[in-house]
Structures are given as structure tokens and as C-alpha cells.
Amino acid sequence: MxxxxxxxxxxxxxxxxxxxxxxxxxxxxxxxxxxxVVVVSARSGVTNELIGRAKALNPQPDEREMxxxxxxxxxxxxxxxxxxxxxxxxPAVSRTGPQAGIxxxxxxxxxxxxxxxxxDIKEQLDAGKVVILAGFQGHSAEGQITTLGRGGSDxxxxxxxxxxxADLCQICxxxxxxxxxxxxxxxxxxxxxxxxxxxxxxLASSGSKVMQNRAVEFAQKFNVVFEVRSSFNNNPGxxxxxxxxxxxxxxxxxxxxxxxxxxxxxxxxxDRPGTAAKLFQVLGAAGISVDMIVQNIGRDGKANMTFxxxxxxxxxxxxxxxxxxxxxxxxxxxEANDIAKVSVVGVGMRSHSGVAATLFDALAKGxxxxxxxxxxxxxxxxxxxxxDAEKATRLVHAAFGLGQ
Numbered sequence: 320m321x322x323x324x325x326x327x328x329x330x331x332x333x334x335x336x337x338x339x340x341x342x343x344x345x346x347x348x349x350x351x352x353x354x355x356v357v358v359v360s361a362r363s364g365v366t367n368e369l370i371g372r373a374k375a376l377n378p379q380p381d382e383r384e385m386x387x388x389x390x391x392x393x394x395x396x397x398x399x400x401x402x403x404x405x406x407x408x409x410p411a412v413s414r415t416g417p418q419a420g421i422x423x424x425x426x427x428x429x430x431x432x433x434x435x436x437x438x439d440i441k442e443q444l445d446a447g448k449v450v451i452l453a454g455f456q457g458h459s460a461e462g463q464i465t466t467l468g469r470g471g472s473d474x475x476x477x478x479x480x481x482x483x484x485a486d487l488c489q490i491c492x493x494x495x496x497x498x499x500x501x502x503x504x505x506x507x508x509x510x511x512x513x514x515x516x517x518x519x520x521x522l523a524s525s526g527s528k529v530m531q532n533r534a535v536e537f538a539q540k541f542n543v544v545f546e547v548r549s550s551f552n553n554n555p556g557x558x559x560x561x562x563x564x565x566x567x568x569x570x571x572x573x574x575x576x577x578x579x580x581x582x583x584x585x586x587x588x589x590d591r592p593g594t595a596a597k598l599f600q601v602l603g604a605a606g607i608s609v610d611m612i613v614q615n616i617g618r619d620g621k622a623n624m625t626f627x628x629x630x631x632x633x634x635x636x637x638x639x640x641x642x643x644x645x646x647x648x649x650x651x652x653x654e655a656n657d658i659a660k661v662s663v664v665g666v667g668m669r670s671h672s673g674v675a676a677t678l679f680d681a682l683a684k685g686x687x688x689x690x691x692x693x694x695x696x697x698x699x700x701x702x703x704x705x706x707d708a709e710k711a712t713r714l715v716h717a718a719f720g721l722g723q
Contacts, residue, residue, distance in 0.1 A: 361392025470531030496557030526577025
């Protein structure tokens, strides 16, 4: 007998027929003699619909109330999935994140997990039941409902697998695994049999929508080996695990595209020690994740700082910057524009030269202008015009010979 955690995303439970399909898959796993915990997301489109309703009432809705609202989506799915299993004769019980003892910090809409007790999940499993857990949600020490941010159901699944010491964690989604690029944009993208935590984390943080980056961080920290696979067939997926020596033979493992970025220019900042520290400290305190950063020296003792943030954080970033630098907030301080980020990722980049040259040459030949550049040990990212994003992804994918 094995303890298996299976996570099903929004498209996998998008309607009644798909929920029935999930229930049938869970039944097969359960009938093979396994204990099963099923983590589910809200049905596809439900979260966006709820956000739309909230913003129709208030363009900047209260974050606590947003958490109260958004957890409705997952709670609908856990109940419906349990009912579908009951119809197949499988004993099942649903549990919310708080009922599973998922404790978080108090940061509404982007909470971080601090501990997991598991609630009564082990008792329910030992009683022969399948446990259906609502992803994306938890509760703070103060008893407030919290959510884990976009893609938080991935984190819920990895975290509960770690807490229960599961034998296997499967992330079941609408693709067959992790590809060298988004196959919807790059038709000849190929599926990877395995990928390291580091590569998966860089791809996730660079815009790949297969996994939430915080979930990959958690898996790496607690060494949770997991498989990304399709919820619509039984084909083998992609195993995500610690790096092995053979992975270094492949220079670039994948190309990621993120079109949900904004380029922010904060101009006329004092050109003196401590200015950058203050700027990014206040942004960090506001929970705003900053990526690419470039500082340019302006005139008359002033400096300009350019950086990227998720597009949905533009309003909070502007409010934070203007409040923190009131003397300079004279209308020319803050400027924001949409930008796309294309990234190449691979652990083999550590020991192979020429990756940057290949990337820049491919974009130059395709007439794509680079606005920003950032690098890490296993990743190079460029910020470009969103209109060039999809073309650039295909150019770079071809340049590194990643196609089938």
C-alpha cells in the first residue's frame, strides 16, 4: 500500500464531466490498494469570475475579503469531487485547508505556509476514505482565512505530500508534462522525461504556467520528488527531482515566456548610498516581487531605476514608491509599461559558454530589440516588447535546437 497525493488543476475539474473523469482516475488508484489524498483547484474560470465581480464593486477590493471570496471556488470543487466518488461507491470526505491544519502567515492573498498538522487526514485515510483537500487555502494563527497566491493548489499538494510523507506526488494538469517551451506557441516543443528542481523553479518563476514557483521551492526544500502528468491520459509525465550528473550534458532545458510583466521606471531618485536599499525594502515590505533591475545615472545628482514587477502589482508599486519618496513625487517619478520576459534555463549553462551569445544573436537576426537583461547561474532572461514575445520564443527555441 502506498500513500499517493494527486493534484488536479482547474481545467481538469472544469465541469461535471471532467469531475467525473477525475473521480474515475482516483477510483482506479484507490482500487489498486493505495491511500489517496486528492488536492483540487477551483474550476477553470471560477477564480477569474470571482475577481471580476469583486473589482466591479471596488477596483481595489480589501485583501481579507478577497480571501474570503476566492476560497469559495475550491470548496465547491472538493464537495463535488467527493459526491462524484460517492456515486462510484468510493468512501470520500472533503476537507478545507484550515481543516487540514495548513497554518500560514497573515499575509492575505499571498500567504506563506508556516506549518501543517494534517488535521484528521491520517485518521480518515486509515478508515479507508479518500480525502479531498481544497488547494490554495489555509488559515493564520489569528484564525483568518488566507490564500497562497496564484497556482497555490500546487503548493498545497507538495506541502501535504511532505507533511504526510507520501510515497508519490502527482501534479495532474492539462499537459502531458514539462515541455522545452509552451507547445501552444512552439509546435515542435518536446516533453522532458525529467528536470531538476532548480531548472523547474527557474522556468516557473520565468513564466512557465506548469507549476507555481513556490511549490517547486517547497519540493526542493523538503525533497519531495513529484511528477507532472496529464489528467486526461495515462502517459508518463515529467519527473522533477534533485539534479543528477547527466542533466549537465544538456546546455538549455527549456524556454519560458512571461507576458504578465510590467517595466517600471522610477526617475530622479537621489544618487547616493542607501537609495536603492530604501526603494527595494519598501517594495519588499509591500509584498511586491521585483525581477530585472537596471540603474542609470541621470543628471544633477539624480538616478533612474528600472525594474520589472508582475502586472497586477503596478498599482501597489506606484502607491508604495510615491508614499516612500514624497519629496520626489512631482509627476515624473513613476512610469510603467507592459513588457514580456523570455528566459532560457538549463543547469548545463554552468559549464558551457556561449549561451548568451546564441540567445542575443537569435533575437538580433529576428529583429527583436532587448530592453532589459538579467542572469543567474542557470538562467538568462531578456525583457522585450510584448508584440515580439511569441516570435522571440520560437526563435530562441530553434536557436538552441530544442525541437523534436
